[in-house]
Amino acid sequence: xxxTYWEEEIETLPRxxxxxxxxxxxxxxxxxxxxxxxxYRSKMDAAGVKPEDIKSLADLKKLPFTTKNDLRDNYPFGxxxxxxxxxxxVHASSGTTGKPTVVGYTRKDIxxxxxxxxxxxxxxxxxxxxxxxxxxxxxxFTGGLGAHYGIERLGATVxxxxxxxxxxxxxxxxxxxxxxxxxxxxxxxxxxEAMDSMDIDPSSLSLRVGVFxxxxxxxxxxxxxxxxxxxxxxxxxxxxxxxxxxxAMECLETDKGMHIFEDHFLPEIIDPDTGxxxxxxxxxxxxxxTLTKEAFPIIRYRTKDISRLIHEPCxxxxxxxxxxxxxxxxxxxxxxxxxxxxxxxxxxxxMGIKGVEPHYQIVVERDGNLDSMSxxxxxxxxxxxxxxxxxxxxxxxxxxxxxxxLGVTCRVKLVEPKTIQRSEGKAQRVIDNRKI
Amino acid sequence: MRxxxxxVFLENKSGRLAEITSILADNDINIRALSVADTADFGIxxxxxDNVEKAKTxxxxxxxxxxKTDVLAxxxxxxxxxxxxxxxxxxxxxxxxxxxxxxxxxxxxxxxxIFRFEKMxxxxxxxxxxxxxxxxxxxxxxL
Numbered sequence: 001x002x003x004t005y006w007e008e009e010i011e012t013l014p015r016x017x018x019x020x021x022x023x024x025x026x027x028x029x030x031x032x033x034x035x036x037x038x039x040y041r042s043k044m045d046a047a048g049v050k051p052e053d054i055k056s057l058a059d060l061k062k063l064p065f066t067t068k069n070d071l072r073d074n075y076p077f078g079x080x081x082x083x084x085x086x087x088x089x090v091h092a093s094s095g096t097t098g099k100p101t102v103v104g105y106t107r108k109d110i111x112x113x114x115x116x117x118x119x120x121x122x123x124x125x126x127x128x129x130x131x132x133x134x135x136x137x138x139x140x141f142t143g144g145l146g147a148h149y150g151i152e153r154l155g156a157t158v159x160x161x162x163x164x165x166x167x168x169x170x171x172x173x174x175x176x177x178x179x180x181x182x183x184x185x186x187x188x189x190x191x192x193e194a195m196d197s198m199d200i201d202p203s204s205l206s207l208r209v210g211v212f213x214x215x216x217x218x219x220x221x222x223x224x225x226x227x228x229x230x231x232x233x234x235x236x237x238x239x240x241x242x243x244x245x246x247x248a249m250e251c252l253e254t255d256k257g258m259h260i261f262e263d264h265f266l267p268e269i270i271d272p273d274t275g276x277x278x279x280x281x282x283x284x285x286x287x288x289x290t291l292t293k294e295a296f297p298i299i300r301y302r303t304k305d306i307s308r309l310i311h312e313p314c315x316x317x318x319x320x321x322x323x324x325x326x327x328x329x330x331x332x333x334x335x336x337x338x339x340x341x342x343x344x345x346x347x348x349x350x351m352g353i354k355g356v357e358p359h360y361q362i363v364v365e366r367d368g369n370l371d372s373m374s375x376x377x378x379x380x381x382x383x384x385x386x387x388x389x390x391x392x393x394x395x396x397x398x399x400x401x402x403x404x405x406l407g408v409t410c411r412v413k414l415v416e417p418k419t420i421q422r423s424e425g426k427a428q429r430v431i432d433n434r435k436i
Numbered sequence: 437m438r439x440x441x442x443x444v445f446l447e448n449k450s451g452r453l454a455e456i457t458s459i460l461a462d463n464d465i466n467i468r469a470l471s472v473a474d475t476a477d478f479g480i481x482x483x484x485x486d487n488v489e490k491a492k493t494x495x496x497x498x499x500x501x502x503x504k505t506d507v508l509a510x511x512x513x514x515x516x517x518x519x520x521x522x523x524x525x526x527x528x529x530x531x532x533x534x535x536x537x538x539x540x541x542x543x544x545x546x547x548x549x550i551f552r553f554e555k556m557x558x559x560x561x562x563x564x565x566x567x568x569x570x571x572x573x574x575x576x577x578x579l
Contacts, residue, residue, distance in 0.1 A: 379445045379478075379501045386443030386482055386505045386552065387534055388473050414478050416447045418499050 003253065003316050004127070006119035006154075010263050011318045018319060022266055023057050025291035030054050030063070033297060036081045039074050040066075040299065060268065060289065061277050065300045068096055071241065076102040080295050087295050092140045093240040094333075094340040094406065100140070103240050104295040110149065112292055113243055116261055117150020120249035123259065123318075124211050124234045126180050128155030131206070133173060135183035135191075136214065136338075138162040142244030143214055143338070147182050150246060156180070163187060163338075166194035177206040184338040185217040185225055185233070189369035192228035202230040209252075211236050213245060214338040216326055222255070235325060241301050242288045248323050253315040257322030260309075264292045267323065268300070269309055272330040283308040285330050286323065304330045332430060334364060336371045336408050343429040346375055349401045353394075355382030361420045366434040374411040375402065378420055437560055438506040439573040440488045441550070445501040446472075446479040456481065459498050465491045468576050469550055471537035482537070484509075484550065486577040507552050508559060509576055511569040514540055514547040522549060522568060529562040531555055541579040548576065 005011045031051040033040045043064040088107050092100035132151045136143030151158040213236035226233045238245035248258035260267050265288050269278045272285040286303045310322040334341045350356045359378040395412040446452050469484040485491045495502045512518035534552040553559040
């Protein structure tokens with residue numbers, strides 16, 4: 001089988017060449033960020049590091065980390081490096097409290113992203129001949145639009161169907177002859193189930209490849225989705241703070257890790273407790289520095305995702321390092337149907353409702369293939385009423401506010417006081433019963 | 437003329453009602469009337485007891501969420517149409533019933549209807565004007 005590359009030269013460049021490109025881009029970035037963004041400058045000054053100190057890639061570790069809190073503190077546009085008239089698009093994802101995390105793109109960034117995403121799709125074996133059904137959500141979430149521009153850049157035909165409405169998805173698949181499906185893996189399984197109930201045999205469809213991401217999924221899930229949808233399933237990684245989908249992509253040749261597009265994104269693995277860079281091949285927290293983005297570059301962003309870098313050469317010939325499937329988080333973030341949810345956001349909603357006490361618990365289950373979240377709230381005397389209607393309105397209100405802030409529908413269950421377990425130290429806010 | 441009622445939040449779990457009634461029994465509190473309203477997830481137990489304050493305190497100490505609300509108790513003769521005449525009178529005056537329950541007293545001659553209204557004062561006025569007998573909490577306990 002011949003491997004098709006989108007940008008063969010850079011994808012197969014010997015490491016020495018790649019590293020010299022990375023260093024040049026890093027030095028340029030650090031200079032620019034130091035000059036244009038005050039919060040970065042202050043942090044670097046506090047750490048006693050100047051742009052000139054970055055003499056090799058190993059000097060990256062001298063730079064301070066950037067965290068989600070830095071994004072929150074500079075909400076909404078404080079970390080942008082260009083004036084707003086040069087920003088042509090913004091996206092946002094969940095912050096840890098009420099405010100989302102905002103990222104911006106110049107026209108050049110959008111073009112860059114489209115190219116990187118096209119490269120990712122090419123890595124998954126997609127070509128301009130393909131009919132690509134994009135079932136990632138369109139909107140503030142980077143998934144839908146990010147993938148969309150990449151599909152167009154590849155020259156394939158994009159069906160911008162967005163998420164949800166399974167029956168329509170399947171009818172389009174059938175009528176248009178979709179060959180590639182982009183969605184969260186759990187939604188893909190949901191589509192398989194819907195096909196079954198519509199009496200549609202997946203082998204009668206033209207689906208060939210599924211590009212699944214935005215939530216953690218296991219090898220077992222891969223087998224299941226491949227069998228049920230009669231396609232080859234590949235994993236894609238991305239996060240809005242770094243760019244969006246297309247930061248790393250699995251190739252067709254191996255199912256052991258995703259190639260990180262290192263000419264744009266510089267990865268590190270650190271010990272989440274000490275912040276020390278770990279030796280090659282060790283498991284730890286994934287940290288990214290963007291090398292080419294204009295509006296919103298980011299230096300040493302702590303993803304909180306746990307992974308490992310695979311330095312061994314890949315059968316596909318790409319020299320780009322691979323990252324193992326994300327196996328966990330260093331924080332309490334949950335991913336519910338592809339949406340990032342922080343327990344602190346749920347708490348923020350609850351505390352905004354009069355009479356609600358800070359005793360709550362989030363229970364996550366996987367019903368069939370879809371995640372479901374329920375929030376248990378203890379009924380204090382301040383909330384209680386002798387009328388059913390009043391209590392039902394209360395649960396509806398909590399549900400609506402969580403939906404509005406997080407974009408996730410949850411079930412709200414009122415429980416008796418003192419029934420949620422109290423702990424000595426940190427309260428156990430989340431019970432995750434999913435087996436991924 | 438108002439009657440104090442206590443309401444207790446109940447999760448739909450087996451044994452909760454038994455637990456409440458045992459707590460009340462252990463403390464010599466007599467239940468005169470009760471009703472349970474329920475949804476798929478939870479229920480509300482409403483009680484008329486002979487010692488409201490004590491019942492409230494001991495249930496709260498037992499870990500329950502307890503509320504106190506005013507209701508009206510209307511005594512009618514226990515015969516066909518007794519409830520209907522009361523409801524007709526309320527309907528004419530456009531007074532909405534939030535919920536109600538009823539019991540028959542020991543002699544079996546009269547029935548007592550417990551009502552919860554949003555517009556309590558108007559309800560009292562209408563019922564008295566139409567000649568219905570409102571009874572107090574003490575009277576209920578004496579029945």
